[in-house]
Amino acid sequence: MSHEINNIAVLTSGGDAPGMNAAIRAVTRTALYHGRRVYGVYRGYEGMIENDLVELNTASVKHILAQGGTFLKSARSQEFRTPEGRAKAAQNLKDRDIDALVVIGGDGSFTGALKLADEHGIKVIGVPGTIDNDLYGTDFTIGYDTATNTVIESVDKIRDTASSHNRLFLVEVMGRDTGYIAASTGLATGALSIILPEKKATYEELFADLKSAQAHKKTSNIIMVAEGNHLGDIFEIAAAVRNEFPEMDVKVTTLGHTQRGGSPTTNDRVLASVLGHYAVKGLLEGKQKVMAGMINQKVVFTSLENAISKTTELDEEMLTIAKILAT
Ligand code: ATP
Secondary structure, eight states: OOOOOOEEEEEEOSSOOTTHHHHHHHHHHHHHHTTOOEEEETTHHHHHHTTOEEEEOGGGGTTOTTOOSOTTOOOOOSGGGSHHHHHHHHHHHHTTTEEEEEEEEOHHHHHHHHHHHHHHOOEEEEEEBOTTOOOTTOSSOBTHHHHHHHHHHHHHHHHHHHHHHTEEEEEEEOOSSOOHHHHHHHHHHTOSEEEOSSSOOOHHHHHHHHHHHHHTTOSOEEEEEETTOSSOOHHHHHHHHHHHOTTSEEEEEEOGGGGGOSOOOHHHHHHHHHHHHHHHHHHHTTOOSEEEEEETTEEEEEEHHHHHHOOOOOOHHHHHHHHHHHO
Protein backbone atom coordinates (compact mmCIF):
# COMPACT_ATOMS: atom_id res chain seq x y z
CA MET A 1 0.00 0.00 0.00
CA SER A 2 1.08 3.54 -0.74
CA HIS A 3 2.52 5.71 2.03
CA GLU A 4 1.60 8.95 0.33
CA ILE A 5 -1.37 9.56 2.61
CA ASN A 6 -0.55 11.05 5.99
CA ASN A 7 -3.60 11.98 8.01
CA ILE A 8 -7.23 11.49 6.96
CA ALA A 9 -10.27 13.64 7.76
CA VAL A 10 -13.90 12.56 7.54
CA LEU A 11 -17.07 14.64 7.43
CA THR A 12 -20.79 14.32 6.81
CA SER A 13 -22.46 16.96 4.66
CA GLY A 14 -25.83 17.88 3.16
CA GLY A 15 -28.98 16.16 4.41
CA ASP A 16 -28.34 13.66 7.19
CA ALA A 17 -29.11 10.00 6.57
CA PRO A 18 -29.35 6.94 8.82
CA GLY A 19 -26.13 4.95 8.48
CA MET A 20 -23.82 7.96 8.32
CA ASN A 21 -22.53 7.07 11.81
CA ALA A 22 -21.76 3.54 10.67
CA ALA A 23 -19.78 5.00 7.75
CA ILE A 24 -17.80 7.34 10.05
CA ARG A 25 -17.00 4.37 12.29
CA ALA A 26 -15.81 2.31 9.32
CA VAL A 27 -13.61 5.13 7.99
CA THR A 28 -12.11 5.77 11.42
CA ARG A 29 -11.34 2.19 12.33
CA THR A 30 -9.99 1.28 8.87
CA ALA A 31 -7.67 4.29 8.90
CA LEU A 32 -6.46 3.46 12.42
CA TYR A 33 -5.96 -0.16 11.38
CA HIS A 34 -3.63 1.10 8.64
CA GLY A 35 -1.74 3.29 11.07
CA ARG A 36 -3.14 6.67 9.99
CA ARG A 37 -4.38 9.48 12.22
CA VAL A 38 -8.04 10.34 11.67
CA TYR A 39 -9.82 13.65 12.27
CA GLY A 40 -13.58 14.14 12.40
CA VAL A 41 -14.82 17.47 11.02
CA TYR A 42 -17.91 18.77 12.81
CA ARG A 43 -20.78 20.31 10.78
CA GLY A 44 -19.43 19.46 7.32
CA TYR A 45 -17.66 22.17 5.34
CA GLU A 46 -18.86 24.81 7.82
CA GLY A 47 -16.80 23.19 10.56
CA MET A 48 -13.83 22.80 8.24
CA ILE A 49 -13.81 26.54 7.63
CA GLU A 50 -14.20 27.24 11.35
CA ASN A 51 -11.44 24.76 12.25
CA ASP A 52 -13.88 22.61 14.24
CA LEU A 53 -12.02 19.29 14.02
CA VAL A 54 -11.33 16.56 16.55
CA GLU A 55 -8.90 13.67 16.43
CA LEU A 56 -10.78 10.35 16.54
CA ASN A 57 -9.66 7.12 18.15
CA THR A 58 -11.31 3.72 18.36
CA ALA A 59 -13.36 4.71 21.38
CA SER A 60 -14.61 7.91 19.71
CA VAL A 61 -16.78 5.82 17.42
CA LYS A 62 -18.01 3.20 19.87
CA HIS A 63 -21.76 2.65 20.24
CA ILE A 64 -22.66 4.72 17.17
CA LEU A 65 -23.29 1.90 14.70
CA ALA A 66 -26.96 1.64 15.64
CA GLN A 67 -27.62 5.38 15.97
CA GLY A 68 -29.42 7.39 13.30
CA GLY A 69 -28.20 10.86 12.32
CA THR A 70 -24.52 11.75 12.41
CA PHE A 71 -22.56 12.43 15.57
CA LEU A 72 -20.25 14.73 13.57
CA LYS A 73 -23.38 16.68 12.61
CA SER A 74 -24.12 17.93 9.14
CA ALA A 75 -24.56 21.42 7.74
CA ARG A 76 -24.93 23.35 4.53
CA SER A 77 -22.19 25.98 4.07
CA GLN A 78 -22.58 29.01 1.84
CA GLU A 79 -19.02 30.14 2.55
CA PHE A 80 -17.59 26.91 1.19
CA ARG A 81 -19.14 27.78 -2.17
CA THR A 82 -16.62 30.66 -2.41
CA PRO A 83 -12.91 30.19 -3.29
CA GLU A 84 -11.99 32.13 -0.12
CA GLY A 85 -14.03 29.78 2.07
CA ARG A 86 -12.42 26.73 0.49
CA ALA A 87 -8.93 28.23 0.92
CA LYS A 88 -9.58 28.70 4.66
CA ALA A 89 -10.92 25.14 4.93
CA ALA A 90 -7.93 23.66 3.07
CA GLN A 91 -5.48 25.58 5.26
CA ASN A 92 -7.08 24.14 8.40
CA LEU A 93 -6.51 20.64 7.01
CA LYS A 94 -2.93 21.37 5.95
CA ASP A 95 -2.10 22.77 9.40
CA ARG A 96 -2.78 19.27 10.78
CA ASP A 97 -0.94 17.54 7.96
CA ILE A 98 -4.25 16.19 6.68
CA ASP A 99 -3.92 15.41 2.99
CA ALA A 100 -6.96 13.19 2.42
CA LEU A 101 -10.66 13.66 3.06
CA VAL A 102 -13.60 11.25 3.06
CA VAL A 103 -16.85 13.07 2.28
CA ILE A 104 -20.06 11.28 3.24
CA GLY A 105 -22.93 13.05 1.51
CA GLY A 106 -24.76 13.70 -1.74
CA ASP A 107 -23.96 15.34 -5.07
CA GLY A 108 -23.63 18.87 -3.67
CA SER A 109 -21.10 17.66 -1.11
CA PHE A 110 -19.16 15.87 -3.85
CA THR A 111 -19.13 19.01 -6.00
CA GLY A 112 -17.54 20.89 -3.09
CA ALA A 113 -15.05 18.04 -2.56
CA LEU A 114 -13.95 18.14 -6.21
CA LYS A 115 -13.27 21.87 -5.94
CA LEU A 116 -11.22 21.32 -2.79
CA ALA A 117 -9.19 18.68 -4.64
CA ASP A 118 -8.66 20.76 -7.79
CA GLU A 119 -7.84 24.01 -6.03
CA HIS A 120 -5.83 22.75 -3.05
CA GLY A 121 -4.57 19.26 -3.86
CA ILE A 122 -6.51 17.51 -1.08
CA LYS A 123 -7.13 13.86 -2.00
CA VAL A 124 -10.87 13.38 -1.76
CA ILE A 125 -13.08 10.32 -1.91
CA GLY A 126 -16.86 10.16 -1.63
CA VAL A 127 -19.22 7.83 0.21
CA PRO A 128 -22.86 8.09 -0.96
CA GLY A 129 -24.90 9.19 2.06
CA THR A 130 -28.37 10.45 1.19
CA ILE A 131 -31.85 9.03 1.68
CA ASP A 132 -32.82 9.99 -1.89
CA ASN A 133 -30.88 7.18 -3.67
CA ASP A 134 -30.14 9.66 -6.44
CA LEU A 135 -26.43 9.07 -7.09
CA TYR A 136 -25.00 7.42 -10.18
CA GLY A 137 -22.42 4.71 -9.42
CA THR A 138 -24.18 2.78 -6.68
CA ASP A 139 -27.32 0.65 -6.60
CA PHE A 140 -28.24 2.14 -3.23
CA THR A 141 -27.16 5.13 -1.17
CA ILE A 142 -26.69 4.94 2.60
CA GLY A 143 -29.95 5.85 4.34
CA TYR A 144 -32.35 4.93 1.54
CA ASP A 145 -33.22 1.50 2.92
CA THR A 146 -33.95 2.85 6.40
CA ALA A 147 -35.97 5.78 5.02
CA THR A 148 -38.13 3.51 2.86
CA ASN A 149 -38.70 1.14 5.77
CA THR A 150 -39.82 4.10 7.89
CA VAL A 151 -42.24 5.12 5.13
CA ILE A 152 -43.85 1.70 4.75
CA GLU A 153 -44.19 1.30 8.51
CA SER A 154 -46.15 4.59 8.64
CA VAL A 155 -48.20 3.85 5.53
CA ASP A 156 -49.18 0.42 6.86
CA LYS A 157 -50.64 2.22 9.89
CA ILE A 158 -52.35 4.77 7.68
CA ARG A 159 -53.81 1.91 5.66
CA ASP A 160 -55.43 0.49 8.83
CA THR A 161 -57.32 3.69 9.51
CA ALA A 162 -58.03 4.25 5.80
CA SER A 163 -59.72 0.84 5.60
CA SER A 164 -61.76 1.41 8.74
CA HIS A 165 -63.25 4.67 7.48
CA ASN A 166 -63.29 4.27 3.72
CA ARG A 167 -60.79 7.03 3.26
CA LEU A 168 -58.40 8.18 0.58
CA PHE A 169 -54.98 9.16 1.91
CA LEU A 170 -52.49 11.30 0.03
CA VAL A 171 -49.08 10.58 1.54
CA GLU A 172 -46.20 12.95 0.86
CA VAL A 173 -42.69 11.51 0.95
CA MET A 174 -39.28 13.12 0.40
CA GLY A 175 -37.86 13.50 -3.10
CA ARG A 176 -37.46 17.01 -4.48
CA ASP A 177 -35.80 15.92 -7.72
CA THR A 178 -36.11 12.15 -7.74
CA GLY A 179 -38.89 9.73 -6.91
CA TYR A 180 -37.08 6.57 -5.81
CA ILE A 181 -38.57 6.71 -2.31
CA ALA A 182 -42.09 7.27 -3.67
CA ALA A 183 -41.78 4.58 -6.36
CA SER A 184 -40.46 1.79 -4.15
CA THR A 185 -42.67 2.55 -1.16
CA GLY A 186 -45.68 2.98 -3.46
CA LEU A 187 -45.10 -0.51 -4.80
CA ALA A 188 -44.43 -1.88 -1.32
CA THR A 189 -47.64 -0.45 0.15
CA GLY A 190 -49.99 -1.08 -2.77
CA ALA A 191 -50.51 2.61 -3.57
CA LEU A 192 -53.17 3.27 -6.19
CA SER A 193 -51.11 6.04 -7.85
CA ILE A 194 -47.53 7.20 -7.52
CA ILE A 195 -46.81 10.81 -8.40
CA LEU A 196 -43.15 11.58 -9.11
CA PRO A 197 -40.85 14.43 -10.17
CA GLU A 198 -39.57 12.37 -13.14
CA LYS A 199 -42.99 11.93 -14.77
CA LYS A 200 -45.43 14.67 -15.67
CA ALA A 201 -48.54 13.39 -13.92
CA THR A 202 -51.92 14.77 -14.98
CA TYR A 203 -55.17 15.11 -13.09
CA GLU A 204 -56.87 13.12 -15.86
CA GLU A 205 -54.66 10.10 -15.00
CA LEU A 206 -55.13 10.53 -11.28
CA PHE A 207 -58.92 10.85 -11.58
CA ALA A 208 -59.00 7.82 -13.91
CA ASP A 209 -57.14 5.79 -11.25
CA LEU A 210 -59.65 6.89 -8.62
CA LYS A 211 -62.62 6.04 -10.85
CA SER A 212 -61.12 2.63 -11.51
CA ALA A 213 -60.71 2.10 -7.75
CA GLN A 214 -64.38 3.06 -7.27
CA ALA A 215 -65.42 0.64 -10.03
CA HIS A 216 -63.47 -2.12 -8.26
CA LYS A 217 -65.15 -1.12 -4.98
CA LYS A 218 -61.81 -0.54 -3.24
CA THR A 219 -62.44 0.60 0.31
CA SER A 220 -59.15 2.29 1.08
CA ASN A 221 -56.72 4.03 -1.19
CA ILE A 222 -53.23 5.44 -0.85
CA ILE A 223 -51.75 7.92 -3.30
CA MET A 224 -47.98 8.26 -2.89
CA VAL A 225 -46.76 11.76 -3.70
CA ALA A 226 -43.09 12.82 -3.93
CA GLU A 227 -42.38 16.40 -2.79
CA GLY A 228 -41.05 17.54 -6.16
CA ASN A 229 -43.95 16.29 -8.29
CA HIS A 230 -45.35 18.41 -11.13
CA LEU A 231 -48.96 18.62 -9.96
CA GLY A 232 -47.87 20.78 -7.05
CA ASP A 233 -48.40 21.05 -3.33
CA ILE A 234 -50.08 18.02 -1.75
CA PHE A 235 -52.85 20.16 -0.23
CA GLU A 236 -53.64 21.57 -3.68
CA ILE A 237 -53.83 18.02 -5.05
CA ALA A 238 -56.15 17.06 -2.19
CA ALA A 239 -58.38 20.07 -2.93
CA ALA A 240 -58.59 19.10 -6.62
CA VAL A 241 -59.54 15.53 -5.71
CA ARG A 242 -62.22 16.72 -3.25
CA ASN A 243 -63.60 18.98 -5.94
CA GLU A 244 -63.87 16.12 -8.44
CA PHE A 245 -65.01 13.50 -5.91
CA PRO A 246 -67.01 15.38 -3.23
CA GLU A 247 -68.21 12.09 -1.76
CA MET A 248 -64.66 11.00 -0.88
CA ASP A 249 -63.14 11.48 2.58
CA VAL A 250 -59.71 12.75 1.51
CA LYS A 251 -56.88 13.03 4.07
CA VAL A 252 -53.31 14.27 3.76
CA THR A 253 -50.29 12.93 5.64
CA THR A 254 -46.84 14.45 5.26
CA LEU A 255 -44.19 12.11 6.61
CA GLY A 256 -41.51 14.82 6.61
CA HIS A 257 -38.38 14.39 8.69
CA THR A 258 -39.41 11.08 10.26
CA GLN A 259 -37.89 9.68 7.03
CA ARG A 260 -34.42 10.88 8.03
CA GLY A 261 -34.43 9.42 11.52
CA GLY A 262 -34.23 6.06 13.19
CA SER A 263 -31.72 3.31 13.74
CA PRO A 264 -30.26 2.16 10.39
CA THR A 265 -31.45 -1.14 8.95
CA THR A 266 -29.12 -4.09 8.43
CA ASN A 267 -28.75 -3.17 4.75
CA ASP A 268 -27.71 0.39 5.58
CA ARG A 269 -25.28 -0.69 8.30
CA VAL A 270 -23.65 -3.20 5.98
CA LEU A 271 -23.49 -0.75 3.05
CA ALA A 272 -22.06 2.03 5.25
CA SER A 273 -19.49 -0.27 6.85
CA VAL A 274 -18.29 -1.71 3.54
CA LEU A 275 -18.17 1.61 1.67
CA GLY A 276 -16.52 3.46 4.58
CA HIS A 277 -13.90 0.72 4.74
CA TYR A 278 -13.29 0.78 0.98
CA ALA A 279 -13.11 4.58 0.87
CA VAL A 280 -10.01 4.47 3.10
CA LYS A 281 -8.61 1.42 1.31
CA GLY A 282 -9.12 3.22 -2.01
CA LEU A 283 -7.30 6.33 -0.75
CA LEU A 284 -4.37 4.27 0.48
CA GLU A 285 -4.19 2.54 -2.90
CA GLY A 286 -3.93 5.91 -4.61
CA LYS A 287 -7.54 6.45 -5.66
CA GLN A 288 -8.94 9.95 -5.45
CA LYS A 289 -11.78 12.08 -6.85
CA VAL A 290 -13.94 8.94 -6.92
CA MET A 291 -16.96 7.66 -5.02
CA ALA A 292 -17.07 4.18 -3.50
CA GLY A 293 -20.38 2.55 -4.43
CA MET A 294 -21.90 -0.90 -4.55
CA ILE A 295 -23.20 -2.31 -7.84
CA ASN A 296 -24.50 -5.88 -8.03
CA GLN A 297 -22.97 -6.59 -4.60
CA LYS A 298 -19.49 -5.49 -5.71
CA VAL A 299 -17.64 -2.37 -4.60
CA VAL A 300 -17.13 -0.07 -7.59
CA PHE A 301 -15.29 3.26 -7.75
CA THR A 302 -16.93 5.86 -9.99
CA SER A 303 -15.40 9.25 -10.78
CA LEU A 304 -17.01 11.98 -8.68
CA GLU A 305 -17.63 13.84 -11.91
CA ASN A 306 -19.83 10.99 -13.20
CA ALA A 307 -21.46 10.40 -9.81
CA ILE A 308 -22.56 14.04 -9.83
CA SER A 309 -23.48 14.56 -13.47
CA LYS A 310 -25.00 11.25 -14.53
CA THR A 311 -28.31 9.93 -13.35
CA THR A 312 -29.68 6.46 -12.85
CA GLU A 313 -33.01 6.21 -14.60
CA LEU A 314 -35.95 5.29 -12.46
CA ASP A 315 -37.08 1.74 -13.12
CA GLU A 316 -40.26 2.35 -15.11
CA GLU A 317 -41.24 -1.29 -14.78
CA MET A 318 -41.61 -0.80 -11.04
CA LEU A 319 -44.35 1.76 -11.75
CA THR A 320 -46.05 -0.52 -14.25
CA ILE A 321 -46.05 -3.41 -11.78
CA ALA A 322 -47.35 -1.14 -9.01
CA LYS A 323 -50.24 -0.06 -11.26
CA ILE A 324 -51.17 -3.62 -12.27
CA LEU A 325 -51.08 -4.88 -8.70
CA ALA A 326 -52.98 -1.97 -7.14
CA THR A 327 -56.10 -2.12 -9.31
P1 ATP B 1 -28.52 15.88 -0.14
O1 ATP B 1 -28.60 15.00 -1.37
O2 ATP B 1 -28.91 15.17 1.08
O3 ATP B 1 -29.19 17.22 -0.32
P2 ATP B 1 -26.01 17.15 -0.79
O4 ATP B 1 -24.60 16.76 -0.53
O5 ATP B 1 -26.41 17.18 -2.25
O6 ATP B 1 -26.93 16.20 0.06
P3 ATP B 1 -26.08 20.07 -0.65
O7 ATP B 1 -26.76 20.96 0.33
O8 ATP B 1 -26.40 20.22 -2.09
O9 ATP B 1 -26.30 18.57 -0.12
O10 ATP B 1 -24.49 20.30 -0.51
C1 ATP B 1 -23.85 20.23 0.76
C2 ATP B 1 -22.79 21.28 0.85
O11 ATP B 1 -21.79 21.06 -0.17
C3 ATP B 1 -23.24 22.72 0.61
O12 ATP B 1 -23.81 23.31 1.75
C4 ATP B 1 -21.96 23.41 0.20
O13 ATP B 1 -21.17 23.76 1.34
C5 ATP B 1 -21.23 22.30 -0.57
N1 ATP B 1 -21.48 22.53 -2.02
C6 ATP B 1 -22.59 22.20 -2.71
N2 ATP B 1 -22.49 22.62 -4.00
C7 ATP B 1 -21.29 23.25 -4.08
C8 ATP B 1 -20.60 23.93 -5.15
N3 ATP B 1 -21.12 24.06 -6.36
N4 ATP B 1 -19.38 24.46 -4.87
C9 ATP B 1 -18.83 24.34 -3.64
N5 ATP B 1 -19.43 23.73 -2.60
C10 ATP B 1 -20.64 23.19 -2.81
